Amino acid sequence: MREDYLEIRDLRVEFDGFVAVDGVNLTVLQGDLRFLIGPNGAGKTTLVDAVTGLVPATGSARLDGVQLLGKSVHRIARSGVGRTFQTASVFEQLTVLQNLDIAAGAARNWRTLLRARSGIPPTVELAMETTGLTALRDRPAGELAHGQKQWLEIGMLLVQNATVLFLDEPVAGMSGEEREQTGELLRRIRRDHVVIVVEHDMQFLRSYADSVTVLASGKVLAEGTYAQVQADPRVQEVYLGPGHTAEPAPALGEVL
Amino acid sequence: MIGSATPAEAAAAEVSAPRARGPWTGRAAMLATYAVAAIVLFGAAPAMLTDFRLRMLAQFLCVAMVAVGIGLAWGSGGMLTLGQGLFFGLGAYIMAMHLQLSSAGPSGRPAFMVTGSDLPWWWELFRSPATALLGIVAVPGLLALLLGLSVFRRRVKGAYFAILSQASAAAFALLLISQQNTIGGSNGLSSFRQFFGFALNDPVNRRMLYFIAAGVLIAMVAVVHQLRRSRYGELLTAVRDGEERARFLGYDTAMVKVVAYVVAAVFAAIGGALFVPIVGIISPQNVGVVPSIGFLVGVAVGGRATLFGPVLGSLAVSYAGSTLSEQIESGWVYVQGFLFILVVAFLPGGLGSIAAVVRSRRRRPAADELPRGVPEPDAPDPEPTPADVRSGGA
Ligand SMILES: Nc1ncnc2c1ncn2[C@@H]1O[C@H](COP(=O)(O)OP(=O)(O)OP(=O)(O)O)[C@@H](O)[C@H]1O
Ligand SMILES: [Mg+2]
Numbered sequence: 001m002r003e004d005y006l007e008i009r010d011l012r013v014e015f016d017g018f019v020a021v022d023g024v025n026l027t028v029l030q031g032d033l034r035f036l037i038g039p040n041g042a043g044k045t046t047l048v049d050a051v052t053g054l055v056p057a058t059g060s061a062r063l064d065g066v067q068l069l070g071k072s073v074h075r076i077a078r079s080g081v082g083r084t085f086q087t088a089s090v091f092e093q094l095t096v097l098q099n100l101d102i103a104a105g106a107a108r109n110w111r112t113l114l115r116a117r118s119g120i121p122p123t124v125e126l127a128m129e130t131t132g133l134t135a136l137r138d139r140p141a142g143e144l145a146h147g148q149k150q151w152l153e154i155g156m157l158l159v160q161n162a163t164v165l166f167l168d169e170p171v172a173g174m175s176g177e178e179r180e181q182t183g184e185l186l187r188r189i190r191r192d193h194v195v196i197v198v199e200h201d202m203q204f205l206r207s208y209a210d211s212v213t214v215l216a217s218g219k220v221l222a223e224g225t226y227a228q229v230q231a232d233p234r235v236q237e238v239y240l241g242p243g244h245t246a247e248p249a250p251a252l253g254e255v256l
Numbered sequence: 257m258i259g260s261a262t263p264a265e266a267a268a269a270e271v272s273a274p275r276a277r278g279p280w281t282g283r284a285a286m287l288a289t290y291a292v293a294a295i296v297l298f299g300a301a302p303a304m305l306t307d308f309r310l311r312m313l314a315q316f317l318c319v320a321m322v323a324v325g326i327g328l329a330w331g332s333g334g335m336l337t338l339g340q341g342l343f344f345g346l347g348a349y350i351m352a353m354h355l356q357l358s359s360a361g362p363s364g365r366p367a368f369m370v371t372g373s374d375l376p377w378w379w380e381l382f383r384s385p386a387t388a389l390l391g392i393v394a395v396p397g398l399l400a401l402l403l404g405l406s407v408f409r410r411r412v413k414g415a416y417f418a419i420l421s422q423a424s425a426a427a428f429a430l431l432l433i434s435q436q437n438t439i440g441g442s443n444g445l446s447s448f449r450q451f452f453g454f455a456l457n458d459p460v461n462r463r464m465l466y467f468i469a470a471g472v473l474i475a476m477v478a479v480v481h482q483l484r485r486s487r488y489g490e491l492l493t494a495v496r497d498g499e500e501r502a503r504f505l506g507y508d509t510a511m512v513k514v515v516a517y518v519v520a521a522v523f524a525a526i527g528g529a530l531f532v533p534i535v536g537i538i539s540p541q542n543v544g545v546v547p548s549i550g551f552l553v554g555v556a557v558g559g560r561a562t563l564f565g566p567v568l569g570s571l572a573v574s575y576a577g578s579t580l581s582e583q584i585e586s587g588w589v590y591v592q593g594f595l596f597i598l599v600v601a602f603l604p605g606g607l608g609s610i611a612a613v614v615r616s617r618r619r620r621p622a623a624d625e626l627p628r629g630v631p632e633p634d635a636p637d638p639e640p641t642p643a644d645v646r647s648g649g650a
Binding site for chain 2: 078092110156
């Protein structure tokens with residue numbers, strides 16, 4: 001089977017003179033669970049926004065050699081790039097089932113669209129089982145607890161049939177057990193997806209990251225395994241260092 | 257790989273799913289509502305109302321057709337269509353042109369036209385019944401498609417969209433007024449003698465027009481009903497609530513929205529087209545800003561996101577308007593405006609949402625305890641935590 005890969009070259013995003021992403025190079029292969037970390041405002045979300053077509057960018061971002069930059073958001077999504085959002089953004093008025101069914105259906109033709117759903121598509125059924133939302137199938141997504149919404153987001157990503165998955169802080173607000181389950185799920189899906197996770201949670205990172213890219217002020221500061229990155233003095237200075245007031249510091253202390 | 261089945265495979269292998277609420281209570285209630293509507297519109301109303309009142313009801317039904325379309329575009333799709341007078345007017349004027357030409361006889365000229373001036377070429381387009389009927393649907397439909405796509409592609413929405421659509425209705429009314437010699441100017445078009453061969457002064461034919469309006473209205477509600485329960489309906493609501501999110505799932509949301517917008521436009525046009533033989537006159541006053549807002553008030557009052565709310569609200573507001581305007585004349589416009597503000601401020605879902613509001617008020621204390629879609633007794637063990645992650649692997 002062919003291995004998928006995402007290749008970002010010299011990516012640059014500028015907001016009215018402020019350079020949020022500054023010449024980033026990043027290559028992620030299928031099977032490599034990549035974490036993208038960095039202090040607040042480092043440009044992590046902006047990088048994801050650029051690759052998914054939300055903000056204009058220069059440089060290049062190729063999925064299996066196909067250029068993504070310059071395409072519209074929905075075309076990039078159809079090329080196989082899926083993402084979740086820092087703040088869970090499910091369709092609140094629709095049920096869990098409806099949310100997943102819509103996520104699974106971007107390729108449906110009009111004839112299918114104009115009919116009512118007569119059953120549950122197997123991919124949706126499977127995603128509900130995987131994310132433990134089967135019993136909440138007919139609940140409006142707006143009524144779900146925070147963690148459940150995050151799981152629904154992940155479920156939508158799974159049924160979307162994407163090759164590249166960006167997850168922006170997926171375990172924020174989840175309990176310890178939920179984090180573990182999310183981590184295991186990510187490990188499973190990285191086998192046949194290119195997975196990039198933006199996270200601040202160092203414990204989670206240490207447990208599940210295959211590799212880590214550190215971003216600071218829009219630039220790649222370091223890249224490698226967790227141990228390599230964590231030992232890098234420049235990374236310690238801006239992000240992981242002792243006495244740092246950033247949110248991850250306590251968790252890191254525990255890890256060390 | 258989890259998300260790897262093609263849509264075709266997925267469709268073929270779909271397992272049947274029990275619906276959340278009892279499948280029968282919902283469906284039976286729906287059928288009962290349609291039955292009541294049919295009995296009232298086809299039985300009770302024609303039996304009990306005088307010809308004058310029945311004609312009035314027929315007029316209200318035409319306005320309600322516009323409301324059904326607005327219910328879809330605004331209620332399900334979130335597009336505040338403040339300018340449906342444009343499409344209503346297009347349908348109405350095309351019908352009016354055809355009726356004038358057919359009343360005038362072969363190669364005849366419309367009554368209002370100054371002798372000596374030439375009949376504009378676009379009048380001739382609608383001389384034949386077939387092209388007139390086609391034009392009533394196609395002209396507003398295509399215009400809505402072009403307008404909608406250019407507006408939605410540019411991501412214009414919310415208040416900007418509302419203002420834009422209202423401006424288009426205002427511009428259309430001004431255009432009509434400026435065309436005194438070709439389309440009757442501010443007097444509009446009137447004095448139609450026949451409708452596709454049927455004399456309009458015959459009470460039997462007038463009744464027939466009422467029945468046509470009633471049938472068309474019910475058909476429109478049924479179309480919206482099917483759209484709402486289809487996957488498209490769910491998608492439209494999703495786009496309403498999270499357009500960006502839907503785009504990230506790979507949907508061309510402008511296309512999704514424009515379909516509802518075009519349906520609403522065509523419904524408005526058909527309403528306008530039937531309005532003309534029923535009322536006997538169409539003028540710029542029926543298509544500008546004020547009537548456009550009027551179309552909306554009933555939808556807001558009745559409940560824009562419900563299936564029957566727009567129709568019922570529209571009929572109620574039309575009835576109130578005809579009764580009150582006899583007493584307070586121009587004051588009705590202010591009453592309408594006040595009503596609109598009142599509903600939007602205090603009951604955004606309209607009267608149709610009262611039941612739901614009351615229910616949720618009463619339920620609130622226990623809302624966290626009770627899962628909404630309680631599984632059927634024979635449903636598999638409900639385990640709400642993310643399980644099976646490890647066992648499902650391999
Ligand atoms: N639309 C925008 N317009 C202007 N500046 C923006 C915009 N979006 C982001 N920025 C700026 O770009 C920088 C990077 O923001 P970004 O959201 O990518 O950071 P982040 O790494 O995701 O941070 P966090 O960890 O807090 O989520 C910040 O300084 C932010 O203020
Ligand atoms: Mg961010």
